[in-house]
Amino acid sequence: MSDAFDHGLQALLAAPTRAHTILTCVAAALRDEDPLSTLTLDVLNEVLHRTALALTAGLPDVVADEAIERAVAALPTIHPGETPDAYALRIIYAAKGI
Numbered sequence: 001m002s003d004a005f006d007h008g009l010q011a012l013l014a015a016p017t018r019a020h021t022i023l024t025c026v027a028a029a030l031r032d033e034d035p036l037s038t039l040t041l042d043v044l045n046e047v048l049h050r051t052a053l054a055l056t057a058g059l060p061d062v063v064a065d066e067a068i069e070r071a072v073a074a075l076p077t078i079h080p081g082e083t084p085d086a087y088a089l090r091i092i093y094a095a096k097g098i
Contacts, residue, residue: 018055018067023074023095025051030091033084041078048072074098
């Protein structure tokens with residue numbers, strides 16, 4: 001029984017957090033945006049909102065809110081003139097830390 005517990009705990013600790021999953025999905029969605037356009041806060045907020053709703057559907061509110069708050073806190077600031085592709089790469093890097 002100890003081995004099963006150890007394996008279960010190891011799998012749980014190796015799995016990405018919900019906040020990490022939200023960020024990687026936001027990055028993937030941003031890669032679908034026009035690569036020559038400039039990323040705006042409105043576009044980022046819309047993609048984040050859509051992604052967070054889809055990934056936290058069915059979770060208790062407290063769990064969903066905490067995951068979304070952690071993801072938002074890890075988002076880097078948008079650089080002036082930054083494209084969605086470039087920002088997506090920085091999101092992937094930020095996601096590694098949570």
